[in-house]
Amino acid sequence: MTPRDASESPNGSPDNRWSDLGRPPLSTMALRRGLIREGGLWRRVDVVQRTGSTNTDLVARAAREDLAEGTVLVAEEQTAARGRLDRQWSAPPRSGLFFSVLLRPAEVPVRRWGWLPLLTGVAVATGLSRVAGVDTALKWPNDLLVTVGDEERKAGGILAERAGDDGIVVGVGVNVSLRAEELPVPRAGSLALAGAVNTDRDPLLRGVLRSLEDWYGRWREAGGDPSVSGLQETYAAGSATLGRMVRAELPGDRSLVGEAVAVDGDGRLVLATGAGVQEPVGAGDIVHLRPA
Structure with missing residues (x-):
């Protein structure tokens, strides 16, 4: 499926992006103004209304084009999103954060690239804590957990894929406003169900990407060393898996x-x-x- 820019859906169509006023569309221009800056990591931000998988699209684009590091692809809806082991999942349009980023950590030995999904988990958890006021725990290697009532539930996941010899695409999916009746499985969760103080996806996405830029910069400056960058200690502190x-x-x-x-x-x-x-x-x- 060819991705379509989020601004292309006509009013009155089944794809009308204003069909659920509780889930307003993202603004490509606002995200670009808030994220792209001189000397920063993020170079290009695109928002599409619907696609199969942002990871699949970005890996394919990186193979066809000379894409710069820091390219971000965001979807309002994914119809064939993939997790680890090719597990598929879906969510209603505009109910979550669904995005992928292209990174080219040339200064970091490839043997340390395995830390990128864990680094992304730390960055997402940090960003969501600041903007949504929700504590997100990390289940090794790639799940984001929230507490709903007294129950631990999965609210998101991370998938990293190689893009050529020098690139890696990291995809993130987070359930933001998913309601109880919309949950794909009983043990799924969302930021809203976990009591988030903010479910506006624009500041949430900006907060997560700024946090990712910060952590990626620290890790890259340390040559990918998880100890020197503080990543290993921070990941352990936020882990829901260690000690169990x-x-x-x-x-x-x-x-x-x-x-x-x-x-x-x-x-x-x-x-x-x-x-x-x-x-x-x-x-x-x-x-x-x-x-x-």
Whole structure:
């Protein structure tokens, strides 16, 4: 599906972007004025009304064009959004933040690029805390959790994909104004359901992207070192996974149960198993186990 600029939908059509006054459209020009500045990271911001996946589109554009680092693609609606392991999810138009960014961390060794999804999680959590007044916890490796009532629920996720030899596209999806009756699964959540003081997507998106610019700059200046940049310590402080018993569902239909005790220098989750062995997990699904 070819993305369409958010300003192209005619009044009165089923795609009318003013159809839900509680979910106003984003303004491309306002976002550009608020984010693009001389010497800053963000160079180009585009908003489309609907597309399959901002990550898919941005990776494809990076292959066709000489896109600058700091290109941002935002969608009002995604019809084929993907999470890890190609899981698909969808949300009503204008109910969340759905965007991808192109980064080219030339100064950072590729072996440290695995920290970018974790860095993005820290940046998103920081930005949402400042603007929405909602505490967002991080479930390793890429989930954003909020508390609804006394229940921990997933409100967003992060997906990173390579874009050529020197680029990486990081996509973010966050449920903002999703109502209880709109939840795709009972354990999903949104900022609104978590009691956000602000669900206006314009300042939320600007706050998240400014936070991402800040954290990415620190990490890049430190050569990707998660300790020197402060990223490793900050991630651990905001982690919902560390200190818990978890089950890691690994490639090859294997699983490992243990206590999550650390995130190591390569961004891997370290589990202390019942056999007294500490094992790093670099890929796989993590299930938080409730106490018996």
